[in-house]
Amino acid sequence: MQNLKEIFVAEMRRSGLRLTENRLAIFKVLVEAKKPLSIQEIILAVGDGTHFTTVYRSIEAMAEVKILRTVSRGFKNLYELGEKFKPHHHHATCEKCGRTMEIHDPRLEKLMLELTMRAGLKPTTHQFELFGICRKCMKNMVK
Ligand SMILES: [Zn+2]
Numbered sequence: 695m696q697n698l699k700e701i702f703v704a705e706m707r708r709s710g711l712r713l714t715e716n717r718l719a720i721f722k723v724l725v726e727a728k729k730p731l732s733i734q735e736i737i738l739a740v741g742d743g744t745h746f747t748t749v750y751r752s753i754e755a756m757a758e759v760k761i762l763r764t765v766s767r768g769f770k771n772l773y774e775l776g777e778k779f780k781p782h783h784h785h786a787t788c789e790k791c792g793r794t795m796e797i798h799d800p801r802l803e804k805l806m807l808e809l810t811m812r813a814g815l816k817p818t819t820h821q822f823e824l825f826g827i828c829r830k831c832m833k834n835m836v837k
């Protein structure tokens with residue numbers, strides 16, 4: 695955590711973003727989180743009568759400079775710490791209970807790169823999310 699916080703402070707400075715209490719609180723919430731969070735979940739976790747607009751603007755600013763990474767999930771965006779803080783990965787999520795596992799697989803990264811270039815694009819970013827139903831939820835369904 696201390697190490698991550700040092701990176702955070704340095705990245706904020708490098709990006710010219712002011713280090714506010716609110717931004718630090720959002721960062722701490724995302725360090726603790728086991729999966730990408732929605733803005734509502736972040737606001738709830740930050741607590742203390744935090745204003746939606748303040749959190750929203752902070753998240754937007756930090757996502758813009760890639761301190762945070764955006765994960766598209768249906769019509770909404772989720773947020774997690776960017777690749778400066780944790781290695782590049784994807785997610786496999788249970789549709790029923792929301793449990794999320796991280797996927798790290800170099801074969802996937804190679805394929806993503808190839809597909810992007812074959813489409814005539816210079817690769818920048820990509821999104822890849824897997825969904826299914828976990829064993830625990832499967833068990834509950836047959837009961
Ligand atoms: Zn589940």
Ligand SMILES: [Zn+2]
Nearest residue numbers: 782783803806
């Ligand atoms: Zn990837």
